[in-house]
Amino acid sequence: MRTVFHKLKIAKAALMVAVSALLFSCSSFLEPSQDLIQDRDDHYQNLDQVRRGVIGAYAGLQDLVEELVVLGDLRADLMTTTRNYDAFLEEIELHNVSADNPYIDARPYYDIILNCNDILDNMAKAKADPQMTELQYNGLEAEVKTLRAWVYLQLARTYRKVPVVKESLNGTFGDYDPPVYGMVDMVNWLIQEMNEAIEQPVPDWRVFQKEKDKDPKEVSQPWRLTRISRKALLGELYLESGNYMRASELFYDAIISGGTGKDDLTLKCSEASGSDWRKFWEVVSIGDHVSKVEHLTAIPFSRSQHQRNGLMSLFSNNPVHSYVLKPTELAVQAWESQPRDGSSGVLFTGDFTRGLNKSYARIGIDTLVYKYMLGKSPTRNQNDAVYCIYRAADLHLLYAEAINLAGDSDKALDVINEKLDGSPKTAGVRGRVGLKGVNLQNIQDRYPEMSARKDLVEMAILEERALEFAYEGRRWNDLVRFATRSNRLTWFAETVARKFKETDPEKYKSVKNLLKDKDNWRYEMPRKTLDL
Template structure:
């Protein structure tokens, strides 16, 4: 039976200050100078390994806003405001060049190098510290493999092929830049193999300090493997992994905090404020603590207040989707996830029926701009449930999949009070005939229609979390239908979107240009 290691951390290890995700080093794989020390001085004890794990995870802060902007600005959820710059305009038009600052992948490779360094040097610590046993070593190694796998998964979605390196920091610093290029298929299968080993190892549960929930700052192993399985089309495996995550990681069959039950008041909104919310559906998240001088740039991009430059705004398309949702009482409007939840606006043009200068508010910036802790989520309970629905549907379990989206009447996870994604925010169930506009159920292709429902629900629920572009890629690739992505991305532009639609019908244009030796910032 697997156990959790509870390890007490007595110093504030994650008060590490994150640097911007752009660096000025001329060598793609070159580490930061602070790491260029003798590895024997870095790793002497279990405590050094613990420090290294948390230090590696602190690197996630360097790619947080990059991940969100790349995932939603190229899709149909974000668009540039009138204050846009050239790099953002390229993303908005999906015409990205190598010089674009968001193309720089070195933040992800910084994570990978740190993980490689930890993995390569753990055996030596076993000889120096009796507390660092083989079982403890494998638990920490699994954590680094998981974090590294998450970084590689992001990269292989961003670029058509990417270099894979197993070198640790010292080796790379000495100029030994040996790597192999992996395409999507090879990468996903390699990640699945490594993660299948990782989920069998003991999990880490570092003790809390300063109110921080450490287990939720680690990338969830089984959920990551489930996401990889979903990408590979191993739908039965994905279903089992997602249910296991919801039930067991969440706290048990009937006590899981990942069960997606109903909300009252501002509970849905509060899940996006701090890690100590009364009700939290966070599964894995990246913390930013302003008290420790950790500040991301999302407020600068989204807010018009304080130091905000208001560079990006929600698209009219996603706002209209929220407005069109029907509540259980028959009234219109997604009142929890739309206005006041995911976006805000101080003015409404009654003639044009549009909100004036809408702002992304999902991260609670409008309440305490530049003061609150702006958490960036990696996985939420609703994200896991919707991936579960997607896997169920493709596994032939259409009714159960729709139940996860609607009201979970079939109780897929076996958890009491699991209300379903729409049910928990007070929205009516999706009727497939009404959704498609067809007259007869015999005309329905249930699998494809339910998949369309899930894709739309993910937009409504997960807007501004950096998931949309990759959702569209995954489904378009699965259907062998590039227009599935092209149509949705281009239609927000109206008549002007036809050229973009034609370009995106070629899947080669879905990927960012990769430059191994980018020298941006010099």
């Protein structure tokens, strides 16, 4: 069924290649090189231009980070607004959003999509370049389709209906009538796209560099850690579609192949990675230990190149920042209630590795989201915190979710508590940060209506994801996925609204009533975002 916005108005399509037209240097990721701006007729004439165009398209991900975090956490139970009033953020939190709210603007997503389409529609010209082998061409094409697929999945998670533009709109003016997909149709299409892309080679960007251009900086060039993981993305799509065994296979393979093998420490949630938990947002570099043990897909920001994410301003109570968002007390209590085993065998309370002064902090009278605030003086760091799209703990818990739903709850519980099957050097997501294993009886005591082991393990995974990924933009989608699968609408509404229960009964009642209706879980896409 078509929505009221089914015809898009194409008024400025000729400008939509702005990002990919601004081709980027591979030696300093996302660093613009002004002399590389080219006329449209000169686009994608050779291998190097295509490669740079792909990196240019990826650069658009930087513009999505603030929106991903706000929509992913403020709509849920772990984040709330502060005393510093912001009408648009309050709309998001109360699930009563106006059409001009900037946080539901889809245009940055479509900028990336249209750039991807432009590359796909024009890169065949580069086949005339002797350096553009068939393997290189297929690999680059798959990279672009993977980026586009990931962006479309985020749109489908946010909006009820999403116009799907599959071609370049350059030269197109007037009305344009693309197909419009809901979540189910979107996932089905993207699975087809990604099953084709996953069969193609992954480009080795180093082979594109000329010998004379190589220098020591290239060793740490983070492009490999910035591209979207095809296996992780396809695993997410199969998880959404209900093919849990295939999803588990893909997540497991992404963990193993994302490192260098089953017995190394990379992407394995080992005790070594747990000790570096606080540093996961500091560095994205191929040669850096932190990136090796945790990063699979991360978006870096370079202050020296004036690339800033807006998270510091949202979360910091430094007078130069706005401090408009903070952790809820529910989130703080969840960290503080975690049992930890000390080396002496004495039981402590508090998730010290991920909680206080890690995920959150108390500074003066304020509670702060802290994981993106690097070091003792964040304003003096050379780079802003990276934003992780996929990291090791995410893959482990997604694998646990999928394998539990596929019927192996014991294996899923092992991933949380102590090990990944077949990889002896792992310590489990909780084990790597020194926490006692999950006690399913405690979960059943809190949810007496749950009796099946599979349901209790699923709740354990959901709670662990909250502890691990708070303020990384995942919480809302996790809750929606769980509630949709189990049809627990009242539970979902109560879980989200409970942050208001003690402080504002009217907001608690209003939000709870709104969210009992699935139609209120996603937005209608504002018309303004579609006047391309």
